[in-house]
Amino acid sequence: MTSVQFKRVAERRGARVVLTFEGSAITATSGDSVLAALLTHGLLVRRHEFGDEPRAGFCLMGACQDCWVWSGHGGRLRACTTPVVEGMTLFAQPPAARDE
Amino acid sequence: MSSIVIVGAGAAGIAAAEVLCAQGHRPVLIDEAERAGGQGYRQPAPDLALDMRRLMGSEAARYEALHRRFAALTERIDYRPRTLVWAVEGGTLHLLREGRAETIEATTLLLATGAMDRIAPMPGWTLPGVFTLGGAQVALKDQGCLIGRRVAFLGSSPLLLLAARQYRQMGGEVAVVADTTGLAAKARALPHLLASPRTLLRGLGYMADTLRAGTPLLHGVTPLAIEGDGHVESLRLRDAAGREHRFACDAVALGYGLKPESQLADLAGASFAYDTDFRLFLPKTDGFGRARPGLYLAGDGVAIGGADAAEASGALAAYAILSDLGKPNDAAAIPLMRRVVRLRRFQRGLARAFAWPVAQIRAQAAETVLCRCESVTIGAVRAAMAQALGPVEVNRVKAMTRCGMGRCQGRVCGPALQEIVAAATARDGAAAGRLRGQAPVKPIALAAAGDIAP
Numbered sequence: 191m192t193s194v195q196f197k198r199v200a201e202r203r204g205a206r207v208v209l210t211f212e213g214s215a216i217t218a219t220s221g222d223s224v225l226a227a228l229l230t231h232g233l234l235v236r237r238h239e240f241g242d243e244p245r246a247g248f249c250l251m252g253a254c255q256d257c258w259v260w261s262g263h264g265g266r267l268r269a270c271t272t273p274v275v276e277g278m279t280l281f282a283q284p285p286a287a288r289d290e
Numbered sequence: 291m292s293s294i295v296i297v298g299a300g301a302a303g304i305a306a307a308e309v310l311c312a313q314g315h316r317p318v319l320i321d322e323a324e325r326a327g328g329q330g331y332r333q334p335a336p337d338l339a340l341d342m343r344r345l346m347g348s349e350a351a352r353y354e355a356l357h358r359r360f361a362a363l364t365e366r367i368d369y370r371p372r373t374l375v376w377a378v379e380g381g382t383l384h385l386l387r388e389g390r391a392e393t394i395e396a397t398t399l400l401l402a403t404g405a406m407d408r409i410a411p412m413p414g415w416t417l418p419g420v421f422t423l424g425g426a427q428v429a430l431k432d433q434g435c436l437i438g439r440r441v442a443f444l445g446s447s448p449l450l451l452l453a454a455r456q457y458r459q460m461g462g463e464v465a466v467v468a469d470t471t472g473l474a475a476k477a478r479a480l481p482h483l484l485a486s487p488r489t490l491l492r493g494l495g496y497m498a499d500t501l502r503a504g505t506p507l508l509h510g511v512t513p514l515a516i517e518g519d520g521h522v523e524s525l526r527l528r529d530a531a532g533r534e535h536r537f538a539c540d541a542v543a544l545g546y547g548l549k550p551e552s553q554l555a556d557l558a559g560a561s562f563a564y565d566t567d568f569r570l571f572l573p574k575t576d577g578f579g580r581a582r583p584g585l586y587l588a589g590d591g592v593a594i595g596g597a598d599a600a601e602a603s604g605a606l607a608a609y610a611i612l613s614d615l616g617k618p619n620d621a622a623a624i625p626l627m628r629r630v631v632r633l634r635r636f637q638r639g640l641a642r643a644f645a646w647p648v649a650q651i652r653a654q655a656a657e658t659v660l661c662r663c664e665s666v667t668i669g670a671v672r673a674a675m676a677q678a679l680g681p682v683e684v685n686r687v688k689a690m691t692r693c694g695m696g697r698c699q700g701r702v703c704g705p706a707l708q709e710i711v712a713a714a715t716a717r718d719g720a721a722a723g724r725l726r727g728q729a730p731v732k733p734i735a736l737a738a739a740g741d742i743a744p
Contacts, residue, residue, distance in 0.1 A: 223432070
């Protein structure tokens, strides 16, 4: 029925920012949260540690911790409260799970 | 001079800072967000082409006034946005800002930490596309996005209608607004709601809007399942007459009222009492917001009251601080206290008109996920409790099942866990116990904490 979760209804003025998620390039606008960038281009931000099921965040206000994505530099970031930065490399799973 | 630290730059924190500034103090105002306003008066970044005046509707004037007042205040306070308070030890607050840890000493601490949505679990609620009701509004106000193209609003809250209206205004399709509390219970709560006629009228206005827009509006529903393959495709529910409905949608906004973000109050030594109307453990304060010497609580982080009550209770707590520093001002404080009492009484009425669906939660099937962080089902909790000498208290249940032990620390599953535990022991919610807060109150990098670990 749909291949992206969020629908943008207000435009943002700002510089173009390119990041990658799971190896695919995503074009966002400076000021977008990582979560908004990922969900205006897809349906998930991560795969759950237990059982692999997709997740796309829940509270969007930094409380539920459901939207942590993995950074290519190691470590995680909370997608709903982290602004996009040019060149970000993001993954839905930790490095160990990706190598399997 | 004493150091006054306020945590939270929503309506309560801003109102408190304003009162303190007017008396010559320069409080520290710490806020996790990028911009002040909290959740209710969240302000979009200036580069987002969003008509907030239209979105805020009848609250637009208050929204604009609060931000104007805050702008006039920023130079006169020590404002620290993008800063997380992750622990409180005695008078020391542990902070994290842009990955760097630091501490600050507070001889006077005012916590105005706000609230988040209260959630009842149901089959399918962990599917991508299910967000909290507050989250649906954050997506719009913070990011200029709708959580989906066709959204179902489910729960029990007057804010379901408000959010649905905002979504319609922005070109979203609303599949249904479905409330689990029946119309009879709403009618019974009406006398309590007259405590704030202005808010009551606003709520009735939202209802009229919904009906005018032709959006299906159901009361007294039983949610059955959110369905879909990898993301939300439909919401199935039973109406008050027992008929089953399936609403095609690509997102669901879930909300059963609000619950205080009281983790820092817990760490700071506030005591808690079970509130039988809200069915939540709430921090205890006196009528002015004093929790213990040096600790003050205001806004929805202590008692759900809404934005107007938050603002009044923030100012009230500031007057309590001034009074305790030797500068009482009863002429200003007493009317504020009356206002807070009245507005919080209204919220008690709302808690009845939009009830936490205890029976529905207790009736959930074993397979329903209760803890989304750790993927613990309701059945796993029931099974652990059913063992010989099994746990009968939420913290023990958490230790055995990991329910509530994940990254959100029970913020999301806590209230439902309370009901499942109470049901299994045939006791009331209070006897099930209270999930204790732990530092860090939100996940932080170990390396950052290591910088200053005691």
